[in-house]
Amino acid sequence: MEYDKWEPIYKKIVEDFDFSENADADAAQLLSNLLIGPVKADLNGLTDVIKGKDTLICGNAPTLKKDLEQVDLSDHAIIAADGATSVLLEQGLLPDVIVTDLDGDVEKEIEANKKGAIMVVHAHGDNTDKILSFVPLLTNIIGTSQTKPPHGLFNFGGFTDGDRCVFMAHQLGATSMTLVGFDFDDDNVDETKKKKLNWARRLIEGFA
Numbered sequence: 001m002e003y004d005k006w007e008p009i010y011k012k013i014v015e016d017f018d019f020s021e022n023a024d025a026d027a028a029q030l031l032s033n034l035l036i037g038p039v040k041a042d043l044n045g046l047t048d049v050i051k052g053k054d055t056l057i058c059g060n061a062p063t064l065k066k067d068l069e070q071v072d073l074s075d076h077a078i079i080a081a082d083g084a085t086s087v088l089l090e091q092g093l094l095p096d097v098i099v100t101d102l103d104g105d106v107e108k109e110i111e112a113n114k115k116g117a118i119m120v121v122h123a124h125g126d127n128t129d130k131i132l133s134f135v136p137l138l139t140n141i142i143g144t145s146q147t148k149p150p151h152g153l154f155n156f157g158g159f160t161d162g163d164r165c166v167f168m169a170h171q172l173g174a175t176s177m178t179l180v181g182f183d184f185d186d187d188n189v190d191e192t193k194k195k196k197l198n199w200a201r202r203l204i205e206g207f208a
């Protein structure tokens, strides 16, 4: 998504959650600094996995395990939103791509990364500690931001890990996107999560 199209949505999110744009921008710069040098920012590997493919996008709703039993996984590129990674691994499935702000079960994500999963790591004002701790332990990383991306980072659009998967797959030319593990009406979540899920719903419905 063009940043100019994303920016007005981002401004609404910042206002709704009282996030600091400066903190988001500083986090993006931090991730950019960490990635430049050892890792050349290049979308070719990620594009190869997604372009022209049917994709299975996995959110981490409690329904994920059951949902997985009902879909045909063959020939699908599997994209996991953060915590969905652990559920997939438990089912013997290795995600091709993990989209994460590193606040889930990162040990499992490191395990999947070692086995070949591409990491799409998101920087925001509330995860700089996670970025500093975990990025040095990962390989095959693409960095994303919600602000205008600094050198070496990308902004495909999207807010929560789950809807960012959808924006990314769309931008990189997925043929289809099948969503599993998305339950926006889940009541077993706290108020902030509920609000985030409402944004995820709103952003994903923009694709329908």
Ligand SMILES: Nc1ncnc2c1ncn2[C@@H]1O[C@H](COP(=O)(O)OP(=O)(O)OP(=O)(O)O)[C@@H](O)[C@H]1O
Binding pocket: 058, 059, 060, 061, 062, 081, 082, 083, 084, 101, 103, 104, 159, 160, 161, 162, 163, 181, 182, 183, 184, 186, 189, 196, 197, 200
């Ligand atoms: N009922 C649900 N509970 C949790 N996540 C859900 C649900 N329905 C959809 N999702 C999607 O699954 C994604 C991954 O979920 P996870 O539990 O790992 O959350 P998270 O890492 O805390 O999410 P975020 O960092 O985006 O707030 C979320 O970003 C969200 O888009």
Ligand SMILES: Nc1nc2c(c(=O)[nH]1)N=C(CO)CN2
Binding pocket: 019, 020, 024, 101, 124, 125, 126, 146, 159, 160, 161, 196
């Ligand atoms: N500043 C900030 N940005 C975010 C946050 C968050 O908690 N703080 N959470 C996100 C995923 O839910 C995505 N973006």
Ligand SMILES: [Mg+2]
Binding pocket: 082, 083, 100, 101, 102, 103, 104, 161
């Ligand atoms: Mg997360």
